Amino acid sequence: MNELLRATASELAGLIGAGQVSSREVTQAHLDQIEAVEPRVNAFLHVAADRALASADAVDAQRAAGEPLGPLAGVPLAMKDIFCAQGMPTTCGSRILEGWVPPYDATITSRLAEAGVVILGKTNMDEFAMGSSTENSGFFVTHNPWDNTKIPGGSGGGSAAALASFEAPLALGTDTGGSIRQPASVTGTVGVKPTYGGTSRYGVVAMASSLDTPGPCARTVLDAALLHQVIGGWDPMDSTSINAPLPDVVGAARSGDISGMRIGVVTELGGEGYAPGVEQRFAEALEALQRRGAEIVEVSCPSFDYALAAYYLIMPSEVSSNLARFDAMRYGLRVGDDGSTSAEEVMNLTRGVGFGAEAKRRIIIGTYALSAGYYDAYYGSAQKVRTLIKRDFDAAFATADVLVSPTTPTTAFTIGERVDDPLAMYKADLCTIPSNLAGNCAISVPCGLADGLPVGFQVMAPALADDRLYRVGAALEAELAAGWGGSLLDQLLGSPAGAYLEGALR
Amino acid sequence: MALTPADVARLAELARIRLTDDELSALAPQLDVILDAVAGVAEVASADVPLTSHAVPLTNVFRPDVAGPSLAAEAVLAAAPAAEDGRFRVPRILGDEQ
Numbered sequence: 233m234n235e236l237l238r239a240t241a242s243e244l245a246g247l248i249g250a251g252q253v254s255s256r257e258v259t260q261a262h263l264d265q266i267e268a269v270e271p272r273v274n275a276f277l278h279v280a281a282d283r284a285l286a287s288a289d290a291v292d293a294q295r296a297a298g299e300p301l302g303p304l305a306g307v308p309l310a311m312k313d314i315f316c317a318q319g320m321p322t323t324c325g326s327r328i329l330e331g332w333v334p335p336y337d338a339t340i341t342s343r344l345a346e347a348g349v350v351i352l353g354k355t356n357m358d359e360f361a362m363g364s365s366t367e368n369s370g371f372f373v374t375h376n377p378w379d380n381t382k383i384p385g386g387s388g389g390g391s392a393a394a395l396a397s398f399e400a401p402l403a404l405g406t407d408t409g410g411s412i413r414q415p416a417s418v419t420g421t422v423g424v425k426p427t428y429g430g431t432s433r434y435g436v437v438a439m440a441s442s443l444d445t446p447g448p449c450a451r452t453v454l455d456a457a458l459l460h461q462v463i464g465g466w467d468p469m470d471s472t473s474i475n476a477p478l479p480d481v482v483g484a485a486r487s488g489d490i491s492g493m494r495i496g497v498v499t500e501l502g503g504e505g506y507a508p509g510v511e512q513r514f515a516e517a518l519e520a521l522q523r524r525g526a527e528i529v530e531v532s533c534p535s536f537d538y539a540l541a542a543y544y545l546i547m548p549s550e551v552s553s554n555l556a557r558f559d560a561m562r563y564g565l566r567v568g569d570d571g572s573t574s575a576e577e578v579m580n581l582t583r584g585v586g587f588g589a590e591a592k593r594r595i596i597i598g599t600y601a602l603s604a605g606y607y608d609a610y611y612g613s614a615q616k617v618r619t620l621i622k623r624d625f626d627a628a629f630a631t632a633d634v635l636v637s638p639t640t641p642t643t644a645f646t647i648g649e650r651v652d653d654p655l656a657m658y659k660a661d662l663c664t665i666p667s668n669l670a671g672n673c674a675i676s677v678p679c680g681l682a683d684g685l686p687v688g689f690q691v692m693a694p695a696l697a698d699d700r701l702y703r704v705g706a707a708l709e710a711e712l713a714a715g716w717g718g719s720l721l722d723q724l725l726g727s728p729a730g731a732y733l734e735g736a737l738r
Numbered sequence: 739m740a741l742t743p744a745d746v747a748r749l750a751e752l753a754r755i756r757l758t759d760d761e762l763s764a765l766a767p768q769l770d771v772i773l774d775a776v777a778g779v780a781e782v783a784s785a786d787v788p789l790t791s792h793a794v795p796l797t798n799v800f801r802p803d804v805a806g807p808s809l810a811a812e813a814v815l816a817a818a819p820a821a822e823d824g825r826f827r828v829p830r831i832l833g834d835e836q
Binding site for chain 2: 291313332333334335336411413414428431443471472474535540541542544545552556559560561562563564565566569571572573574575576577578579581582583584589592595596597599600603609610612613614615616617619620622654655657658668669670671672700
């Protein structure tokens with residue numbers, strides 16, 4: 233078995249830094265795994281093998297020259313195809329951007345390069361990050377590594393699937409309504425939505441600007457913290473970036489000390505509509521946290537019942553405005569330009585052909601919600617609900633240090649099951665949306681299996697208290713692993729369903 | 739209030755998206771269901787609740803007024819659907835009488 237694939241990012245960085253293995257060997261092992269399992273998983277839209285090996289060689293040369301290496305230098309990463317990386321195609325899962333190669337790097341891409349992180353390629357996603365299953369990709373569907381007939385979550389299903397199939401030890405996502413946490417939940421991986429403004433949006437294709445939050449994805453809580461530390465922090469190129477130091481997320485992940493911490497269970501995020509297996513694992517996770525010295529309390533956030541409705545007005549409104557930039561004039565697809573057709577008609581034709589069904593639905597809902605006569609009833613009311621949700625969070629955080637819930641009400645559903653029922657699809661984000669509306673941070677950590685599929689445990693913390701996520705996440709991870717005798721993904725590798733991954737790991 | 743395919747066509751034209759007849763008849767009932775589900779926000783949005791447009795308090799941000807490097811014209815035009823003489827070439831923007 234190739235231990236380089238099973239190793240955590242933290243372990244790999246240690247081995248590379250000590251010269252026990254080269255970044256090239258690590259990178260090549262992951263490229264080989266990608267080649268072996270992609271036919272079944274389909275996580276990547278673009279694999280940049282030559283470029284990845286060149287980055288790996290640069291890190292190896294740096295080490296050979298005795299230069300200091302960063303904490304994740306030489307470790308491979310799978311990048312959601314929403315981040316601009318110079319010279320690498322960026323499609324955002326949309327045909328309208330097919331073939332577009334950005335002329336500049338996102339701030340996060342630059343920070344990864346400075347840290348020596350090796351980018352393996354770009355991962356599949358729902359078009360413009362709109363969806364909970366990656367079925368809205370304009371290119372192909374990604375399959376859940378646990379059961380290839382199931383969805384890998386979305387919109388960042390490609391990144392989560394790459395982690396769970398051992399194609400990469402680190403990945404990047406963006407979370408507007410749950411697009412990092414819900415894929416993490418259904419694939420048995422870790423995903424963090426940082427505090428809004430805590431990670432830069434510069435060079436990240438915009439969906440709903442007041443909600444979009446880039447964040448780290450990994451297989452362990454510590455790896456997510458290490459990546460968070462590399463990508464996080466103030467960026468003058470993003471006008472909503474928070475100019476405050478990032479809390480010590482790595483220290484918190486290493487400590488995992490939650491003794492005396494008050495953990496609030498949100499009453500509204502459970503009950504009807506939640507799978508019994510999900511609720512069972514959630515209850516067991518609470519007991520695990522209690523064993524680690526935390527105190528469990530119950531809190532009520534009544535306005536959360538309106539979060540989904542508010543989100544599906546605010547987000548499409550921002551979408552309809554943000555996606556206006558795809559106008560066929562300066563970049564991207566252009567259809568029907570025969571020399572006599574007007575620019576306006578070319579826009580109509582291009583956007584009709586270039587956008588998929590979900591993008592069209594959301595742009596039209598947004599156009600409706602913002603139109604004269606409906607603005608106050610829809611968009612205005614939704615903004616008021618946003619205030620109420622913030623107030624609920626403030627009150628709850630006055631009695632509890634963190635809040636917890638299942639990450640998503642069910643385990644991974646079957647591919648195709650919800651494509652014709654948008655509302656059923658939207659409900660996958662029921663528990664994750666409140667934190668996007670309020671801007672606070674949240675994490676999803678694996679907490680077991682229900683009917684053989686992963687269940688995620690969500691921890692929410694106040695804005696700028698991201699370290700609490702890692703403290704609780706690490707405690708839960710350690711306590712559950714002690715009971716299971718390994719990680720949740722070890723159970724996949726040990727089962728017949730994961731045999732196809734194991735074969736390539738040898 | 740039910741949205742008709744004609745309503746959806748009107749909204750789509752406002753959003754500059756040309757939809758086929760099949761898309762219009764599929765979208766209208768779907769949008770109805772979604773709008774019905776989100777209309778509930780009005781129930782709790784009483785007059786005394788202030789609006790929140792952003793999760794964090796925002797103030798406008800300026801960078802220092804110093805010239806910095808910018809992208810080369812060729813790098814930008816490389817991504818253009820059509821370019822001519824170092825410029826973007828766009829479809830006709832004026833009507834016959836203009």
